[in-house]
Each structure stands twice: as structure tokens, then as C-alpha cells.
Amino acid sequence: MKKEYLFYSLLFITNLLSAQVNFVNRATTLGLVATAGDTYAGNGISFCDYNNDGWDDITMATREGYKIHFFKNVNGHFIEDEEISIPNNTSQHKQVVWVDIDNDGDKDLFVTSNTDGNKLYTNSGNSNFVDITLVSGLPTENMESYGASWGDYDNDGFLDVFISNRSETDVQPNYFYRNNGDNTFTDVTAEAGFDNNSHMTFCSAFFDYNNDGWQDIYLSSDKYFNQNFLYHNNGDGTFSDVSTASGTGIFIDAMTTTIGDFNNDGWFDIYVTNTPTDGNVLFRNNGDGTFSNLAIFSGTRLNSYSWGAVFLDADNDMDLDIYVSCEFDGSNPAYRSSAFYKNRNNNTFENSRNSGFEGDAAKSYSNAVGDFNNDGFPDIAVSNINYENMYLWENQTVNTNNWLKVKLTGVQSNRDGIGSRLEISINGDKQYRYTHCGEGYLSQNSNTEVFGLGTNDVVDYVKVTWLSGIVDYVENVNANQLLEITEGSYSLGLNHTVETGFSYYPNPIQNTLHLKSENPIRSVRIYSLLGQEVFSKSFNSAKVDINTSNFESGIYIAKIDFGKGSETIRIIK
Numbered sequence: 091m092k093k094e095y096l097f098y099s100l101l102f103i104t105n106l107l108s109a110q111v112n113f114v115n116r117a118t119t120l121g122l123v124a125t126a127g128d129t130y131a132g133n134g135i136s137f138c139d140y141n142n143d144g145w146d147d148i149t150m151a152t153r154e155g156y157k158i159h160f161f162k163n164v165n166g167h168f169i170e171d172e173e174i175s176i177p178n179n180t181s182q183h184k185q186v187v188w189v190d191i192d193n194d195g196d197k198d199l200f201v202t203s204n205t206d207g208n209k210l211y212t213n214s215g216n217s218n219f220v221d222i223t224l225v226s227g228l229p230t231e232n233m234e235s236y237g238a239s240w241g242d243y244d245n246d247g248f249l250d251v252f253i254s255n256r257s258e259t260d261v262q263p264n265y266f267y268r269n270n271g272d273n274t275f276t277d278v279t280a281e282a283g284f285d286n287n288s289h290m291t292f293c294s295a296f297f298d299y300n301n302d303g304w305q306d307i308y309l310s311s312d313k314y315f316n317q318n319f320l321y322h323n324n325g326d327g328t329f330s331d332v333s334t335a336s337g338t339g340i341f342i343d344a345m346t347t348t349i350g351d352f353n354n355d356g357w358f359d360i361y362v363t364n365t366p367t368d369g370n371v372l373f374r375n376n377g378d379g380t381f382s383n384l385a386i387f388s389g390t391r392l393n394s395y396s397w398g399a400v401f402l403d404a405d406n407d408m409d410l411d412i413y414v415s416c417e418f419d420g421s422n423p424a425y426r427s428s429a430f431y432k433n434r435n436n437n438t439f440e441n442s443r444n445s446g447f448e449g450d451a452a453k454s455y456s457n458a459v460g461d462f463n464n465d466g467f468p469d470i471a472v473s474n475i476n477y478e479n480m481y482l483w484e485n486q487t488v489n490t491n492n493w494l495k496v497k498l499t500g501v502q503s504n505r506d507g508i509g510s511r512l513e514i515s516i517n518g519d520k521q522y523r524y525t526h527c528g529e530g531y532l533s534q535n536s537n538t539e540v541f542g543l544g545t546n547d548v549v550d551y552v553k554v555t556w557l558s559g560i561v562d563y564v565e566n567v568n569a570n571q572l573l574e575i576t577e578g579s580y581s582l583g584l585n586h587t588v589e590t591g592f593s594y595y596p597n598p599i600q601n602t603l604h605l606k607s608e609n610p611i612r613s614v615r616i617y618s619l620l621g622q623e624v625f626s627k628s629f630n631s632a633k634v635d636i637n638t639s640n641f642e643s644g645i646y647i648a649k650i651d652f653g654k655g656s657e658t659i660r661i662i663k
Contacts, residue, residue, distance in 0.1 A: 097133075099355075111404045111411075111432065113446035113470065113483040120462075120484075121168040125477045127153025130347030131236075131292075132397065132417075132455025134185035134532030135480070137462075137474040139163075140197045141217075146460035146536045148471050150480060151183035154205055158183060164489055166463040168322040173217045181206035184236045185293075189249055189529040190272055193505040200251070200528075202235040208253065212273060212323070222463055227267070227275045234262050240527035241305045242509050243282070243306075243602045244268070244327055244621055245647075246533070249504050249527060250276070254291040254310055261288040280582050283329040293345040296509060296528050298357050299336075300379060300393045302505035303559065303658045304648055306507050310362055310531075318362065325621055337381045346531035350401030351522040353412045353437055356513070356655065358524055361412060363396035363531070366425065369504030370396055374437070377654060389439045392533060394418055394425040396529040398457040402468045404445070406491035415454035415472055428454060428472075446486070450476040460536035466570060468491035468540050473532075492543040492569035494552075497524065501577040502558035506537055512565075513553040516546045545571050554580075558619075559647035559660040581660075592650065598662040601639040607632050609652045616648045616661075638663060 105646035117123070121183050126133040133151035140147050152158060157180060162171040182205040188197040193385045197212035203209070209231045223230055229250075236255040241519050243267065244250070248269035255262040263286040267275040280286070291313040296305045311318050319336045321329035333339030338360065345363040356396040357375035364370050368393035373381040385391040395414040396598035401410040412431040415586050420427035431439035452474035462482070472481040494514065498525035499509030514525040523539045543549065554575055555561070562580040567573055591608030603612060611634050616625035641663045 097464075110409060110444040110487070111403075111430070113430075113443065113488045113648070115140075115447075115449055115484040115485050116484040117480055120166070120482060120483050121170075121479055121588065122148065123151055124159045124161070124170075124480055125152075126150055126386070126475065126480070127154040127156055127312060127473050128477060128593075132475055132532065132638055133183060133473050133532075134202075134499065135456045135458050135594060136186050136188060136534035137460030137469050137471045137536050138188045138197070138534050139537060140188045140199075142195070142197070142349040145464065146462050146538070147232075148616075148636035149186045149199070149463075150473055151186045151596070152534070154182035155180050158186060158201070163462055171217075171579055174219065175217055176211055176219045177221045185238055185532040185534075187240065187529050187534050188236055189240045190505045191269060193251060193500070195505060200238055200240075202238050202253065203232070204236060204256070206232055208233070208235050208238070213595070220434045222273060226273060227277075227434050229265065233265065235259070236291070236526050237293030237532055239294045239296055239307075240369075240508060241307075242504050242557050243296070243305050243307075243323055243329075245304070245619070246271070247504055247558070249508060252294045252296070252307060254293050254309065254363070255288075256290045256292060258290070263288055264291050270623055276465065278327070281323070282327065283331070284321075291530055293347050293525065294344055295349050295360075297349045297524050297526070298511065299358060299375060300511070301357065301511070301656050302461070302558070303558070303647065305602075308338065308347050308349075308360055310347040312342050312343060312345070319475050323395045325617065325623065327621065332379070336379060337383075338373055340371060341447070342371065344401045348399045348530045349524060349526065350402060350410050352412075352433060354399065354409060354519070354521050356520065356522055358522070361390070361399050363392075363399050364413060365395050366393045367536040369393065370399075384437060388437055389441055390431050392426065392429050393418075394427075394429070396429075397455040398411050398472075398533055400457055400459045400470065400533070400535065402529055403540065403542035404430070404432075404485060405466065405487050405489060406467060406493045406540075406544070408516075408519065408542050408544045409435045412439065413457065413470055415457045417452050417453045417455065420451045427451060447483065450481070451541055452481070453477070454481070456530070456532040458533040458535050459531070461495070461538065461540060464572075466495060466540065490545055492545065492547055492566065494541045494543055494549055495538050495572045496523075496541070496552060496554075497538045498554065498557075498573060499574065499576045500556065503577055507556065507577065509557045511555040513627075514557055516539055516543065516548075516551045517550070519546060538572070555611045559658050563661060592652075592657050594648075594659060594661075599638050601637065603636045603638050603648070603661060605636070605650060607636040607652060608649075611650055611656070612653045613651045614648060619647070620643055
């Protein structure tokens with residue numbers, strides 16, 4: 091009996107240990123031999139598949155006098171890509187972002203610099219790039235830029251750019267440029283509602299905090315005398331400052347702006363890094379336009395000088411964990427060199443010190459998530475300073491959990507589906523992702539989203555809500571595969587009832603649009619594809635009929651609010 095008890099006890103302990111999250115640095119072994127240099131506040135890193143071959147590549151910004159490092163992923167190993175033909179650029183680079191500005195399917199490259207002007211290179215094919223900064227209308231002078239985030243604020247199908255500028259000596263406001271769709275950009279900073287004051291902004295992130303189908307923007311500002319800002323997209327080309335009203339207008343030494351839904355409630359949350367004076371901030375989205383700081387309650391405050399942070403489901407157990415890079419090297423026990431927070435799925439996290447990351451003794455700033463070996467478990471790339479080699483933390487977690495990867499191709503929306511809302515459901519348990527282009531502190535994550543499925547081998551449905559308003563809905567999806575979704579290929583059809591019990595018909599419409607829901611419909615707003623509001627009315631009914639006889643022929647986006655949730659649909663007149 092004692093031997094049997096000992097056997098099962100050892101078996102339990104072995105299974106427990108094998109299920110533990112484990113990250114191992116594999117940079118040098120896999121061919122990633124590169125240093126960013128010794129740049130103040132670090133340099134950025136991208137974990138994006140820049141050549142569209144299905145393998146996540148790594149691109150690293152560097153100090154002045156160094157070239158940008160392009161590492162091509164070849165079946166899970168990396169080689170420095172000497173084939174990329176890019177005009178000589180040895181400025182001090184801050185962020186490198188791969189972005190398809192012209193929707194041609196090839197990744198273009200935007201590089202920010204805080205010593206020289208930013209650069210935009212278009213991809214002309216065959217790894218050849220052309221510097222079009224001057225003719226693009228983007229500024230060529232040095233604005234001391236750090237972060238650049240791309241999103242489609244007017245839902246016209248082309249990605250616009252918010253450039254975060256930071257200077258300790260000069261007045262350097264941020265700039266916002268609209269993509270005109272012809273490789274040129276227009277400065278709409280003032281027109282959109284942003285001021286010309288200096289906020290020492292490190293970075294920003296596009297996301298839809300109120301789930302109304304329009305991309306909002308959150309800004310992280312350095313120094314305690316500068317406020318962080320949340321700007322609400324009004325849907326008419328302008329933004330309103332809701333920083334105070336939302337509770338996100340904090341004054342801290344903010345570094346990163348990282349977006350994710352850590353509690354799987356369908357409302358996207360914000361993680362902001364900081365110095366140890368007040369610690370990091372975890373803003374839970376309350377779903378009513380306000381946020382609550384759960385950093386102390388959740389255990390994610392962190393006593394260190396924190397910079398880059400990412401949300402990821404490290405063990406594919408169906409909730410998002412957090413990884414944070416810090417500027418300490420670990421020699422002072424009071425300050426962590428990095429931190430990994432394991433999600434307990436109850437609004438709290440375990441500050442895990444048993445998740446690998448052995449040998450982490452560098453001052454780290456920017457990090458990004460990808461899946462370099464396509465095994466369905468997310469890995470982390472980290473850029474260090476003081477001439478330390480970069481890290482590639484391979485996820486070597488061993489468990490029986492499954493996964494699903496989703497990659498989007500836009501048609502009416504931008505080509506990479508940036509700004510799309512992804513939702514999956516397994517036996518009623520839902521998870522959400524939001525697609526970005528340039529996020530976190532000077533970073534860019536993979537264009538492919540990874541969902542952990544636990545031990546489940548089938549996903550009941552995958553739902554994608556594009557910025558165009560089109561909704562794609564795929565049912566009964568098998569685990570452990572890459573699901574590629576092209577916009578409109580799984581579009582919700584005529585009189586389709588989605589999982590919330592909401593239905594609508596007919597589509598196309600003649601003179602009346604009929605809406606029906608299990609939950610009372612609170613309001614309906616209808617927009618043209620140009621963003622013009624053509625109908626808006628409040629209701630409190632499970633059935634609503636809307637007279638569309640005066641609508642012109644065309645495509646419209648209808649946003650239906652149920653109080654605690656919403657649906658966005660595309661209708662044709």
C-alpha cells in the first residue's frame with residue numbers, strides 16, 4: 091500500500107512539474123546573434139512575418155551607427171537576411187514596424203528615430219524597398235520619435251499612423267497622419283482633436299475600448315507631470331479626450347501601453363508599466379466607459395523599473411498571462427530583471443519565479459510575442475542594452491493543452507485585418523483578441539493570433555468582426571491548426587442568429603430592417619461606409635423595425651447596443 095501511494099504521489103508531482111510554464115533562451119543556438127547597442131531607453135523589436143512565408147521573423151532596431159537587424163525565419167531557425175535591399179539607415183532607431191500601407195499584400199516598413207527623421211519604405215517586391223518618406227507627406231525632420239502605432243480610425247480600409255514623440259528639452263507634440271490610399275499621408279493632428287503640446291509620449295495603442303466598432307487610442311506619457319490619455323473615436327474623424335471620465339488619465343512614469351482581455355469578459359483591458367514608486371497599472375475595463383486599477387489586487391504591480399510588457403497565454407490554458415521586461419539586470423534582489431505573471435482566472439495573477447527565464451541578467455526594454463517554430467505555444471523575443479545579445483525565450487512548456495492560430499486577410503478592411511475583434515467560444519467559455527500593428531513599448535507582435543484551448547479539441551465557433559462591419563463566423567473548428575480567414579468568406583448570412591440570440595432580416599433590405607434579440611435592444615446607429623451617421627435612435631425592446639425607405643442604395647454598418655454588449659453588422663440596401 092505504501093509503495094502504491096508513493097508511486098501515485100511521484101506521478102502527481104511529475105505531472106505537476108511537466109505542466110509548469112517553462113521558457114528557455116535559445117537566441118544564440120537558433121542563429122540570433124545581435125546586439126542593439128547601448129541606446130538610452132532601449133530599441134524596439136518586431137516578431138512579425140515580414141516576407142509572408144508563414145514563419146514569424148525578427149527585426150531589431152539599433153543604436154546610431156548600426157544597421158537594422160533583419161532575421162529571416164527558415165523553418166524555425168534564423169539567418170541574418172542580407173537580401174533585403176533597404177537604403178542605408180544608420181540612425182538611432184527606436185521602433186521598426188512592418189505595415190501594409192497600400193494593401194498590396196507586401197509588408198512595407200516604418201522606422202522611427204529620435205536622432206534623425208523617421209523613414210517609410212515601400213516594398214516593391216523581391217526584398218527591394220524604396221524610401222518614400224519625402225513624397226509621402228510624412229515629416230522628414232527629427233521629431234525625437236519613439237513609438238508608432240497603426241490603425242484605421244476612419245474605417246476606410248487604409249492604415250493611419252499615430253507617432254509618439256518624446257523630448258526632454260524641446261516641445262515635441264505627437265502627430266497623427268491619415269493614409270490617403272495612394273502612398274501619401276495628411277497631417278490631421280489638429281483636425282482629429284489632438285493638441286500641439288508636448289506630453290513626452292513613449293507609445294500609443296489603437297483599440298476599441300467601448301466595442302462600438304471605431305478604433306480609440308490610449309497614450310503612455312513619461313514623467314509624473316505628464317498625463318496619460320484615452321481618446322474616444324467619435325466616428326466622424328474626430329476624437330474626444332475621455333481620460334478623466336474613464337479613470338485612465340493617470341500621472342506616472344508610464345512606459346508601455348499593452349492591450350488584452352485578461353478576464354475574458356469581452357472588454358479590452360490596459361497594462362501600463364512604471365517605476366517602482368507607484369508600480370505598474372492594470373486597468374480593468376468595466377464595460378461602461380470606465381476602468382479600475384487592479385494592479386495591487388491582481389498582484390501585477392511589480393517593484394522594478396518596468397518597460398515592455400505583453401499579454402500571452404503561455405500554457406494555452408485559456409487565459410492571458412503577462413510578461414514584463416525591466417531595466418535591472420537581476421544583481422539587486424530588490425528589483426526584478428523581468429517578471430512573469432500567471433493568470434489564476436479570478437482577476438489575480440501568480441508572480442511566478444518558476445517559469446524558466448534562467449540566465450536573465452540583462453537590462454531589457456522592448457519585447458514581442460510570436461511563434462517561431464509554429465508549435466502553437468507563444469515565444470518571446472527581447473531587446474537588451476549594454477551590448478548584450480538579444481533573448482529569444484522559447485516556450486518549452488509541456489502539457490496536453492491544445493491551441494488554435496488565426497490569421498486574417500482583409501478585403502474591404504485593411505489587408506492585415508488590423509483593428510479586428512476575434513472571439514472564440516468553447517462550451518460557452520469565450521476568449522477575445524484584438525489585432526494591432528505596433529503595440530506595447532516599441533514593439534510589434536505576430537500578425538497571427540494564438541488561442542489556448544486547454545484540453546478541448548474543438549472550438550464551437552470563431553467570430554471575426556472586421557472594421558468594415560463584416561462579421562465572419564466559422565463553426566466547429568478543430569484544434570491545433572492555423573485557421574486563415576479572408577474577410578467575407580464566412581460572412582453571417584441572411585436572417586442569421588448569432589450566439590447572443592440576436593437576429594436580423596432581410597439582407598439586402600428593401601424598406602424595413604427587422605431586428606430581434608433575446609436581450610432588449612437599447613440603441614441602433616447606422617453609418618455609411620464613409621462614417622456618416624444616417625440613423626440613430628434609442629429603444630428598450632426585444633423587437634425593433636427600422637424604416638430604411640429613405641436610405642440611398644449602398645452598404646451600411648449598423649451598430650446595435652444591448653446595454654452590456656453590442657453587435658456590428660453589415661447591411662445592403
